[in-house]
Amino acid sequence: MIEVDELTKSFGRTTAVRGLSFTVRPGHVTGFLGPNGSGKSTTLRTILGLNDPTSGTALIDGRPFRDRPRGLRDVGALLDAQDVHKGYTARDHLAVLARGNGLPRRRVASVLEEVGLARAAGRRIGGFSLGMKQRLGIAGALLGDPPVLLFDEPVNGLDPEGVLWLRTLLRRLAAEGRTVFVSSHLMSEMQNTAEQLVVIGRGELIAAESLADFAARGTRLSVTVRTADPGALAPALLAEGASVETAAEGLLVVTGLAAGRIGELAAHRRIPLSELTTRTASLEEAFMELTADSVEYPASADAPGTTPLPGSGAAR
Secondary structure, rough: OOEEEEEEEEEEOOEEEEEEEEEEOOEEEEEEEOOOOOOOHHHHHHHHOOOOOOEEEEOOEEEOHHHHHOHHHHHEOOOOOOOOOOEEEEHHHHHHHHHHHHHHHHHHHHHHHOOOHHHHHHOOOHOOOHHHHHHHHHHHHHHOOOOEEEEEEEOOOOOOOOHHHHHHHHHHHOOOEEEEEOOOOOOOHHHHHOOOOEEOOOEEEEEEEEHHHHHHHHHEEEEEEEEHHHHHHOOOOOOOOOOOEEOOOOOEEEEOHHHHHHHHHHOOOOEEEEEEEEEEOOOHHHHHHHHHHHHEEEOOOOOOOOOOOOOOOOOO
C-alpha cells in the first residue's frame, strides 16, 4: 500500500506538490492523472525516495522506500524508459539490476519473455524503439516480483498490440493482490484499465475515488438526437433552456434537457426522430472539466471542434 500524507515538495520558490494526501491500495489498478505540470512525476519520485519531501510523508507499507533494503523485491518502478545505458544489451541491463538487488540471474530471461523481448535480449538498447524501451523498463520493474509497482506514462511509444498487452498485464498484477499505481495522460486507456483514480492539479488533490464516481460527478449528461429537420427542432429545444450543438448533419447534441422532454417537444411539433440517446459521461470529459482551472497552458476556446448553432448558448 502507498500512503501519501500532507506531502509538500518545493524547488526553491516553486512548489510542485502542496499538502497532497491519498492512499493507493492493493488489488486495483489506480490511475494517477493530472494536467502537464501538475506534480505527478514529482510525487512518484518522492514516493521512491528520489526527492526529499519538504514536509509530509510518502510511505510504502508504512515505511519510506529508502528504509526498505530489499530494493526491487519490495517495489518495482518505471519512471523514464529513456534513462538506460544505450551501449548495454537488454540482457546485460537487466543482469546488472539483478546483481545489484541480489536477484537470481534466471529472473532476467523470465521477465524478458514476459514482456516480449526474449528475441531481442542480445540487441543493444541504443537500437531499440521507444516501445521496446518501455517494455524493457517494465521488465526491470517486474524483475524482483515486487508487491508494489509504479509506472510513469508506460503506454508512450507502444503500438496497439503493446497497449492491449500492457492493459492485460496491469490488470493481472492487480488481481494478484499487488499495489499498481500508473500515471498516464491517455484518458481513453485509463478508462479501459483503471478502477481507482487519484487526480491532481497544480500539485493539489482534486479527487481520490473510483473511476465511475469521478466520471459521474464531473460532467453533465447529454442527449444525442438525430432528425431530418434539425432546423425546426433546435429552436424548440433552445426555448426550453437547453444548450444545443450540431455534431453532424441531422445530429444534435443537447445538454440541460432530459431525453423524455426532448421526445415530447419533437412529438408535439411532429418532428420525426431517428435517434434519441442519453450519453453517459466519459473519463476524458470529466477530467477536462474538473481540471480546467489547473491547466498551466490552456488552449484557445476557439479551437476546432463541434460547431454551436447560432444563438445556441452553447457556452452556458
